[in-house]
Amino acid sequence: MIASAFIKNLRISTKNATKVARFLKGKSVKKARIILERAIKGIEPINGKKYYTKTSKIMLKALESAIANARNKKMNEDKLRIVNIRIHKGPKIVTPKKAKFAGRRLKNSHIEIILGY
16 A cells, blocks of 8 residues: 655755655655654754755655555554655746846746655
8 A cells, every 4th residue: 555645836946855855765754754854953964965954844744744644544654664755847936027137937846755565
């Protein structure tokens, strides 16, 4: 059995989200939750380099949502692992122009987390 969560149009870059996702893939749910909480607090960096606090907060929310979906399916939370995390590019939001300058392009991403045994 699998449980999943899909979150759309997040205001984070796809590059940073992919780095965090690669680090979390294959880990148990408990371990992933601890890693993300420690990155948010600034205790332990992800991949030994950066903390990615904004991305970690959003990933933690998505992980909590996937865990809640697994509980609704009556899956054992102790045995759950992150089977797959997919990051997709979302639509770019363009801010309006000011005078002769071009507008800014803001990056969006979609996150899909799949949990299983």
